[in-house]
Amino acid sequence: MIRRTYFLVQRELWEHRALYLTPMVIAFIVTLGVATALVTGGGRIVGFENMVAGLQVGGQAGSAAGVAALAVGPSTVFVVGLAFLVFFYSIDALYAERKDRSILFWKSLPLTDTEVVLSKLITAALVAPVITFGFVAATHIVILCLSSVAVWIGGGSAWELVWRPVPLLQIWVLSVYLLIGAALWFLPYIAWGLFCSAFAKKNVFLWAVLPFFVIPLVERLLFDSNLFARFALGRLSYMQWIQASFSGDNLHVALGDMPGRLTGGLLSLVDPGKFLATPGLWGGLVVAAGFTAGAIYFRRYRDDTSNG
Amino acid sequence: MTAVVRARGVSKRYGSTRAVDDVSFDVEPGRIVGLIGPNGAGKTTLLKTLLGLTDCEGELRVLGLDPFRQRKQLMQNICFVADVAVLPPWIRVSDLLDFVAAVHPNFSRREADAFLERTPVRRDARVKELSKGMVTQLHLSIIMAIDAKLLVLDEPTLGLDILFRKEFYTTVLNDYFDQQRTIIVTTHQVEEIEHILTDVMFIDDGRVVLDESVEEVAARYVELTTSGDRAEEALALQPIARRDMFGKKVLTFEGVDRDRLRGLGDVKTPGLADLFVAKLRGAGA
Numbered sequence: 001m002i003r004r005t006y007f008l009v010q011r012e013l014w015e016h017r018a019l020y021l022t023p024m025v026i027a028f029i030v031t032l033g034v035a036t037a038l039v040t041g042g043g044r045i046v047g048f049e050n051m052v053a054g055l056q057v058g059g060q061a062g063s064a065a066g067v068a069a070l071a072v073g074p075s076t077v078f079v080v081g082l083a084f085l086v087f088f089y090s091i092d093a094l095y096a097e098r099k100d101r102s103i104l105f106w107k108s109l110p111l112t113d114t115e116v117v118l119s120k121l122i123t124a125a126l127v128a129p130v131i132t133f134g135f136v137a138a139t140h141i142v143i144l145c146l147s148s149v150a151v152w153i154g155g156g157s158a159w160e161l162v163w164r165p166v167p168l169l170q171i172w173v174l175s176v177y178l179l180i181g182a183a184l185w186f187l188p189y190i191a192w193g194l195f196c197s198a199f200a201k202k203n204v205f206l207w208a209v210l211p212f213f214v215i216p217l218v219e220r221l222l223f224d225s226n227l228f229a230r231f232a233l234g235r236l237s238y239m240q241w242i243q244a245s246f247s248g249d250n251l252h253v254a255l256g257d258m259p260g261r262l263t264g265g266l267l268s269l270v271d272p273g274k275f276l277a278t279p280g281l282w283g284g285l286v287v288a289a290g291f292t293a294g295a296i297y298f299r300r301y302r303d304d305t306s307n308g
Numbered sequence: 309m310t311a312v313v314r315a316r317g318v319s320k321r322y323g324s325t326r327a328v329d330d331v332s333f334d335v336e337p338g339r340i341v342g343l344i345g346p347n348g349a350g351k352t353t354l355l356k357t358l359l360g361l362t363d364c365e366g367e368l369r370v371l372g373l374d375p376f377r378q379r380k381q382l383m384q385n386i387c388f389v390a391d392v393a394v395l396p397p398w399i400r401v402s403d404l405l406d407f408v409a410a411v412h413p414n415f416s417r418r419e420a421d422a423f424l425e426r427t428p429v430r431r432d433a434r435v436k437e438l439s440k441g442m443v444t445q446l447h448l449s450i451i452m453a454i455d456a457k458l459l460v461l462d463e464p465t466l467g468l469d470i471l472f473r474k475e476f477y478t479t480v481l482n483d484y485f486d487q488q489r490t491i492i493v494t495t496h497q498v499e500e501i502e503h504i505l506t507d508v509m510f511i512d513d514g515r516v517v518l519d520e521s522v523e524e525v526a527a528r529y530v531e532l533t534t535s536g537d538r539a540e541e542a543l544a545l546q547p548i549a550r551r552d553m554f555g556k557k558v559l560t561f562e563g564v565d566r567d568r569l570r571g572l573g574d575v576k577t578p579g580l581a582d583l584f585v586a587k588l589r590g591a592g593a
Contacts, residue, residue: 007410015398102396107361109411110383301363 008119023135052154090193191291247271318366329514345511397436420453534573549586
């Protein structure tokens with residue numbers, strides 16, 4: 001069972017190498033960017049000594065904020081990359097095998113449609129984020145190492161100025177929390193993508209994207225309301241999810257306090273209970289289950305390989 | 309022994325067209341059945357119902373299972389090759405074998421490796437880098453290594469050159485087929501499989517128009533080549549089909565005594581392609 005699942009997911013990685021190549025490329029570019037910034041900033045414009053002096057003056061909090069910004073900031077790039085990656089993966093996952101007709105080979109093996117579709121859902125919602133997180137964590141370490149070198153050159157203590165103040169472990173726990181939350185929160189969109197890739201004869205991209213433009217328009221014209229937009233598009237703008245993930249009523253205040261929190265209680269912001277109690281989360285999971293069932297149905301019944 | 313396939317009144321409709329129309333037949337174990345028909349006759353649709361790829365009306369049992377509802381169990385004991393081009397182009401040979409080994413309980417990795425040893429297929433190559441002939445060999449290595457009771461081949465040699473086509477059937481016949489195994493095969497190239505079949509099924513317009521063993525076909529159908537007065541005499545015996553060839557008449561008879569015809573010209577058992585045309589187009593052709 002575990003072996004089967006492992007190989008089903010492995011197969012997705014063989015086919016969709018972008019799942020690990022994309023974060024790999026981002027990691028490379030980010031690292032290169034940070035290295036360039038350190039060399040030009042530290043080496044020429046500010047000078048390594050001045051940089052170290054600045055960190056020392058800023059104290060622990062300032063140092064943490066500076067280095068953490070350097071480490072956390074690039075995560076955004078990874079997250080944007082992941083969003084695109086998962087979207088394009090999900091609309092291709094059940095379409096590619098029909099396009100290259102390999103579906104006939106997969107169907108000659110003792111695999112159920114449910115197994116196959118679920119393996120693709122797991123790949124999109126779980127495996128892709130885990131891979132990206134691996135590269136994020138590795139990038140963090142590389143950035144901190146590069147910063148250490150810069151601090152050494154400036155004559156400071158890398159431990160005091162870089163490693164000790166940055167709550168790396170907390171940042172990682174927070175990242176994992178956010179990735180799990182994101183996977184659950186955006187699951188209906190992933191399932192929708194899989195559904196389209198199982199159902200569309202062609203133009204999967206249009207099938208997947210157009211409804212988000214057409215339905216609100218039609219709804220406005222016919223009923224003068226914006227229910228769909230509020231649910232489907234409001235959910236897509238990540239603010240609802242962020243709001244649900246963290247404690248406190250005023251998110252901006254909480255996040256604005258980040259540098260202060262970084263030294264101690266970064267994780268005190270996190271509120272899984274609130275997230276789990278959000279009705280929108282469960283509503284979304286029900287919708288996701290519906291689209292997944294639809295994708296399984298179409299993989300089972302879709303019969304466009306007919307030739308005689 | 310129970311039948312490998314038992315079909316009673318099986319139909320498959322697409323909208324208003326009946327791709328398979330009230331078909332009944334049995335396939336016994338240890339047979340090699342050729343399913344022969346023109347394009348769009350319903351061959352592929354019939355195979356799809358056997359493989360549980362599509363639902364159907366009527367009663368259908370394959371290896372005692374309902375193919376559509378018990379598909380996963382069924383596929384543990386069936387191999388099928390739809391077309392050798394369907395192996396995923398992006399996969400590496402060794403990964404493909406690993407994958408099949410992981411999901412197929414009756415697959416022997418050792419046998420597949422042994423088979424591939426004899427071919428030029430490299431393990432680290434991707435399928436898209438292989439020639440069409442090598443892809444066939446790879447696909448064969450997988451099929452040969454699966455201990456299945458039923459092998460279904462749907463136009464397996466389409467687009468292959470003659471050497472590989474020949475090799476394909478030789479391998480299947482010599483290394484795979486035995487009394488416990490059953491093969492169902494469709495192809496356009498009837499001549500190619502004619503000599504290996506034990507049973508023949510003609511299908512046209514969704515219906516089975518002939519379903520007999522090769523011995524029965526030989527006993528029942530006679531082809532007579534004749535000319536002149538003897539041709540007139542032969543025509544009176546009501547052939548099911550006639551055609552002209554090099555000034556002679558070639559007549560196909562069903563159920564007419566061979567000895568009686570012998571006096572009227574050259575007598576032989578018709579080839580499947582000719583018999584097929586005779587059965588389908590009849591005397592008007």
